[in-house]
Amino acid sequence: MAEGERAEELLDLIDSNDLTGIRLWLAEHRPYEIADELSRMDEGHAIIPFRLLDKDRELEVFEELDPSQQQGILLGLRDHAFHDILEQMDPDDRARLIGEAPAKIATRALAGLSPSERRMTAALLGYPENSVGRYMTPETVILHRDLTVGRALEVVRARGADAENIYTLPVVSDGRRMVGTVALGDLVISDDNRLLKDVVDVFAPRVRASEDVESAARLMQEANLVALSVVDSEERFVGMLTFDDALEVIEAADSEDMARQSGASPVGDHYVSVGVFRLVGARAVWLVVLLVAATLTVNVMQAYEATLEEVTALALFVPMLIGTGGNVGAQSATAIVRALAVGEVRVRDLPQVLWKECRVGFMLGLTLAALALGIGSLLVGTLIALVVACTVIAICTWAAIIGSAMPLLANKVGVDPAVVSSPMVATLVDATGLIIYFSIARMILGI
Structure with a gap:
């Protein structure tokens, strides 16, 4: 059954107050499928099937939802169910939920936790937003380097049920000083009497809890890690960043970059559940900025008004030239971001990138200029066509340079490279491209 049909079926059951039908529907679908359908509904509809979930599936579905959607569900639950779900959540997921929740929900949530869970949650909330510390799990099986392999496996069996990940195990010395990690598979195939310090991977990557979580997630992706050790400023082990959290971080970062590259602010929530006014707000700000920036193009056109009046045929190729330059610049910017x-x-x-993109832009310009020269000669004559062809080469080269330089320079000064990518690059290339066009026209046509 298609997703749209699934959603309509569940909504029909909710609207008809068919509780038996809802329970059957829930029993036939996986937790992630249920969460996807709930995320498409308003809070009033979503809370009904959620309350009908079996206790053992309730938490699975809840943890599949985004924090904003989780808040909506929590507001519809009675105190007992509210605190029961929060108590069962993994500490890192709970910390992110509370960190993004309004103060009223956060206070209510912390007050209902058991002392041990409250301490773990408070410790994670003490780290900066978007840091590794907010996303790591402290629920791990920690092994001392002086243990034997056999004893280490006994520790894993005894404590593994309460850990979020046991496939990559941290190995520490006295004072929880990080030594390295050992894979569960390596323990299983090693001799029981062998010392753990002889099988530990001391070169395993690790990150500080205060570091940016996206960089840590990218490191995990690059190194093909199931889990990444997290340490404090004194190299003491404090937790693990697991692959499922890393995947969510990368997905969120990529979605944000895509939004900014299209000239909009990231929304974050499920598209279907986002209101019209919120979408307008996310897009309007950047459109206003780009509209103001586009006045540069108007000013350039006004400055070369006399040139256009003398050779009106030049105006025919303005949309084509600025469009081509914008496209080339956007391609370069997207590739570099x-x-x-x-x-x-x-x-x-930067120097290596600029040299490469300069050559790419020049070769693209030569290819497009050959086409423009042939078509232009048929439409407006050889001389104007030559102006257009030369301009295409110059604009493509210039656009590739601008498109590749702006994201790198933005990154250098601490600005998100996606912010200055495609739309902003296209707007800048439009204005400067017209200056290039009319300057070449004056030189070749002698006007």
Whole structure:
């Protein structure tokens, strides 16, 4: 059954108050499918099927929802159910929920937790927003380097049920000083009498709890890690960043970059559940900024008004030229933003990137100029066509340089590279491209 049909079926059951039908529907679908359908509904509809979930599936569905959606569900629950769900959540998921919730919900949530869960949650909330500390789990099985493999496996069996991840195990020395990690598989196949310090991977990557979580998630992706050790400023082990949380961080970061590259602010929530006014607010600000920036193009056109009056045929190619320049610049900017995100380029690579994109832009310009020269000669004559062809080469080269430079320079000064990518680059190339066009026209046509 298609997703849309699933949602309509569940909504029909809710509207008809068919509680038996809702229970059957819930029993036939997986937790992530149920969460997806709930995220498409308003809070009034979503709370009905959620309350009918079995206790053992309730938490699974809840943890599949985004924090804003979780808040809506919590507001519809009675105190007992409210606190029961929060108590069962993983500490890192609970900390992110409380960290994003209004003060009223956060206070109510913390007050109802058991002392041990409250301490863990408070410790995670003490780290900066978007830091690794907010996303790591403190519920891990910690092994001392002096244990034997056999004894280490006994510890895993005894404590593993309460840990979020046991596939990558932290190994510490006295005072919880981080030594390295050991894979569960390596323990299983090693001799029981062998010392743990002889099988530990001392070169396993680790990050500080205060570091940016997106950078840590990208490191996990690059190194193919199931979990990443997290330490404090004194190299003491404090938790693990697991792959499921890393995937969510990368997905959120990529979604944010896509929104900014299209000239909009990220919304974050499920598209279907977001209101019209919120979407307008997310897009209007950047459209206003770009509209103001586009006045540069108007000013350039006004400055070269006399040139246009003398050779009116030049006006025919303005949309084509600024459109081509904007497209080339957007391609370069998108490529560099993506390369920055996955760690393929760094700010210090700027000269190498500019030289490469300069050549790419020039070769693209030559290809498009040959086409423009042929078509232009048929429409307006050889001389004007030559102006257009030369301009295409110059604009493509210039746009590629601008498109590749702006994200790197933005990253250097601490601005999100996606903010200055496609729309902003296109707007800048429009204005400067017209200056290039009319300057070449004056030189070739002698006007």
